[in-house]
Amino acid sequence: MAMAPLNDGRHLERDASGSATHLISRRTAWGVFALAFALQLTDFIDRQIIVAAFPALKAEWGLSDTQLGALVSLVSVTVALGALPLAHLADRWSRVKSIAAMGAVWSLAAVTCALSGNYGQLVAARAALGVGEAGYGPAGGALLSSLFPQRLRSTVVGAFQAAGPLGAVIGVFLGGLMIDQLGWRTTLAVFALPGLVLSLLFLRVRDYRTADPTVAADPGTPPAPAHRARLRGILAELFRAPTAVAAYLGGALQLVVLSTLYTWLPSYLNRSYGYPVATAGAVAAVVIIAGAVGTVVLGYLADRAGAARTRNKLVVPALLALVTLTVLTTAFAWTPTGPLQLCLIIAGGFTITAAIGPVPAVVIDVVKPEVRATALGMVTLVQNLFGLAVGPLLAGLLSDAYGLPAALALMPLFCAGAAAAFWYASRTYERDLRSDADSAAPAIAL
Incomplete structure (x- = not known):
């Protein structure tokens, strides 16, 4: 979708063929952003609140760190498995209706978590929660990308994604x-309710029209069934640009470290500092807030750097991944418990989110408009399956074997891989942008 500025402060949206669809005022665009942000907030509250319950679950059911970490990783696995088909459904059906449906499903699953009577039931409920969350991020990102111009996408998408750390x-x-005060069951149930209300409100948002052209088979290729041709065309588009592939990988590796920090920091503070659950949660919250601020500020920094030279939009997160590696390894491997260590952890929490905005924005830039939600579904799939799912479980395994401090000192090494992937993507980004702009190939059939 292209956005043409108008003199009265509105934007005219055009589809892939250049046809005008509808007018969007800045007030409407930011109103939709606010509602999407609020729903994303409830998503991550329901997803992450289980971490605060770790000490209670460990005491009540005698769970190991591996079992506790699996409760977080499992959600990421089901999000990953559902992300691509549900994002494709959103591209074909309706972004708005998909968002409302996903919000209702994960909120009901969160209520089921509160009613679980044993570990097996809780595992099943957490898996269902992940299924509900799977399609929301891609559909929300695609919807917002249609409401704001390209020059603001890293900032807007980064701000939208900042609802995750804030939640x-x-x-x-x-x-x-x-x-x-209330116990973990009541707490989980209370936080599930806002998502249901926001899901109903989202049905009032106006969707944007999707493109539906056909795919031409390559010359000399025997005809294939229509659905196979569509699938082949979509997959080819998702992996056509080297920049997108490297961005998928780099974002996932960075999130291995982020998910480890967010999942295990409260338990680390409880065990190493002797903090009660509420105090450990409050200190961990400061680190996550630093990450939320970093998502917006560093996404804006990447946009500004990219305005001077396009590849800098990926150079910035590459350099900051190395900063994160240095700061967090120093904090957990060589710094004793105390104020200095806490300051280093907060600093690492700020820089660790540098790629959250640029990665989806860059992917949107190098794929065709009619598969944006599907492309963001691929981002979600890779980042959850190879990033968010890996961190909590692997750290739990390392903790059971070597202790939690050692696990937290080792996990930041994944940032080195993230930096390498972003650096490679920065070297292909400008070329892929030119290739996309100059391409005369038919659009992808949905």
């Missing part, structure tokens, strides 16, 4: 306070 803050901080 995690609320889940960990308020969850820790409420669990002490």
Whole structure:
């Protein structure tokens, strides 16, 4: 979708063929952003609040760190498995209706988590919660990308994604306070309700029209069934640009470290500092807030750097991945517990989110408009399956074997791989942008 500025402060949206679809005022665009942000907030509250319940679950059911980490990783696995088909459904059906449906499903699953009577039931409920969350991020990102011009996409998408860390803050901080007073079951149930209300409100948002052209088979290729041709064309588009592939990988590796920090920091503070659950949650919340601020500020920095030279949009997260590696390894491997260590952890929490905005924005830039939600579904799939799912479980395994401090000192090494992937993507980004702009190939059939 192309956005043409108008003199009265509105934007005219055009589809892939250049046909005008509808007018969008800045007020409407930011109103939709606010509603999408709020729903994303409830998503991550329901997803992350279980971390505040780790001490209670460990005491009540005698769970190991591996079992506790699996409760977080499992959601990421089901999000990954559902992301691509649900994102493709959103491209074909309706972004708005998909968003509303996903919000209702994960909120009902969160209620089921609160009613679980044993570990197996809780595992099943957490898996269902991940299924509900799978299609929301891609559909929301695609919807917002149609409402704002390209020059603002890293900032807007980064701000939208910042609802994740902020939701995690609320889940960990308020969850820790409420669990002490109400118990983990009641706390989980209370935080599930806002998502249902916001899902209904989202049905009032106006969707944007999707393109539906046909795919031409390559010359000399025997005809294939229509659905196979569509699938082949979509997959080819998702992996056509080397920049997109490297961005998928780099974002996932960075999130291995982020998910480890957000999942295990409250338990580390509880065990190493002797903090009660509420205090550990409050300190961890400061780190997550630093990450939320970093998502917006560093996404804006990447946009500004990219305005001077396009490849800098990926150079910035590459350099900051190395900063994160240095700071967090120093904090957990060589710094004793105390104020200096906490300051280093907060600094690492700020820089660790540098890629959250640029990665989806760059992917959107190098794929065709009619598969944006599907492309963001691929981002979600790779980042959840090879990033968010890996961190909590692998750190739990390392913790059971070597102790939690050693696990937290080793996991930041994944940032080195992220930096390498972003650096490679920065070297192909400008070429892929030119290739996309100059391409005369038919659009992808949905």
